[in-house]
Amino acid sequence: MWRSCQRLFYARPPQAPRLCLTPPVGGPSLSLPGTARTYTPPTERKRFYQNVSISQGEGGFEINLDHRKLKTPQAKLFTVPSEALAIAVATEWDSQQDTIKSYTMHLTTLCNTVLDNPSQRNKDQLIRAAVKFLETDTVCYRVEEPAGLVELQKNEWDPMIEWAEKRYNVEIGSSTSIMGPSIPARTKDTFTSHLASHNMWALQGIEYVITQLKSLILSMGLIDRHIPVEKAVQLSRLEEEYQIQQWGNVEWAHDYDLYELRARTAAGTLFAHLCSESSTVKHKLLQD
Amino acid sequence: MASLGSPLRTLRSLLRELRYVSAQAGRPYRDMAAYQHLREAFRAHRITSEKLCRAQHELHFQAATYLCLLRSVREHLALHQEYHAKGERSTEEAAGLVGLKLPQQPGGKGWDP
Numbered sequence: 001m002w003r004s005c006q007r008l009f010y011a012r013p014p015q016a017p018r019l020c021l022t023p024p025v026g027g028p029s030l031s032l033p034g035t036a037r038t039y040t041p042p043t044e045r046k047r048f049y050q051n052v053s054i055s056q057g058e059g060g061f062e063i064n065l066d067h068r069k070l071k072t073p074q075a076k077l078f079t080v081p082s083e084a085l086a087i088a089v090a091t092e093w094d095s096q097q098d099t100i101k102s103y104t105m106h107l108t109t110l111c112n113t114v115l116d117n118p119s120q121r122n123k124d125q126l127i128r129a130a131v132k133f134l135e136t137d138t139v140c141y142r143v144e145e146p147a148g149l150v151e152l153q154k155n156e157w158d159p160m161i162e163w164a165e166k167r168y169n170v171e172i173g174s175s176t177s178i179m180g181p182s183i184p185a186r187t188k189d190t191f192t193s194h195l196a197s198h199n200m201w202a203l204q205g206i207e208y209v210i211t212q213l214k215s216l217i218l219s220m221g222l223i224d225r226h227i228p229v230e231k232a233v234q235l236s237r238l239e240e241e242y243q244i245q246q247w248g249n250v251e252w253a254h255d256y257d258l259y260e261l262r263a264r265t266a267a268g269t270l271f272a273h274l275c276s277e278s279s280t281v282k283h284k285l286l287q288d
Numbered sequence: 289m290a291s292l293g294s295p296l297r298t299l300r301s302l303l304r305e306l307r308y309v310s311a312q313a314g315r316p317y318r319d320m321a322a323y324q325h326l327r328e329a330f331r332a333h334r335i336t337s338e339k340l341c342r343a344q345h346e347l348h349f350q351a352a353t354y355l356c357l358l359r360s361v362r363e364h365l366a367l368h369q370e371y372h373a374k375g376e377r378s379t380e381e382a383a384g385l386v387g388l389k390l391p392q393q394p395g396g397k398g399w400d401p
Contacts, residue, residue, distance in 0.1 A: 039376035
């Protein structure tokens, strides 16, 4: 039963909207039995549980839907290393109303991807895929016209590049050529070793954010808590925002994409942070 | 570049989002594990002896990110339900969009519909 929803439960590739109209076959010789064929969306699974709770097992924290334990699409037990992450996943499941909309459960999707690893990538492949994005990084890829957009890109994206160069002590630069900027090998090595310092869970989250924002620099800004999610999404969509200002906003396309990108980015960032933190509370006594 | 606003505002918005979630679950939001976890986390980080506490900023950033996640998922779902969820319109509805009505033909149309 989970296998039929396999496509919907993994974080890669980004899902296309579920509008697949099937055009009627043939022309006037068509003879449809009964009513005309209109497209109705496929029925979703109903919410079959009342309560969602978490419990701690040997491998980590588990999610319980009523008395059943949550499993991944490949039928492995769903365990997460962090309690806060488990609570967030439980909240996702709890917020499903009547039907289960798995495309809204981004944290669950990310956990499934890490646990099942359907594309079977190890840490090196993941890091290589992430650093490869630097060559076609959005904030480095500039246009030459229209002048308004060039100005906007300079004002908004240059500070990000400067911040990244200073923070990581590397050279990146920007380019208007179709080949993109030429990134020196030392820069790639620095980022590779920086990413290697994260564990596998956090790394999947980071790579997901990079894939969504199409930018390594913006994702680093998020991971280092330099910019909030809304700002990173706005910078990633700079050209779209420019066009919206020129030509107007279309709610069912622009806002729809904006909220989806924000949700995915926020999920990836939160996932990466929750999986890489370890918090301790040190109580100090008041001293007079 | 990170202007997250005040932590109080973030916390309040987070509680509001949790109330939306719990309204669908039907239970009071104070029972939710997420609510209690947030409350403890915010309380634990409230008093600190340092002026610029990195842990406070980290917690606030995490809270703001979670708020962004909850809010965006809710808005995305609302837009999806409104514009993309209902499937194709029937011929009657499509005609009704521009104020027309399909003709009633008591004898049938003469071919299969």
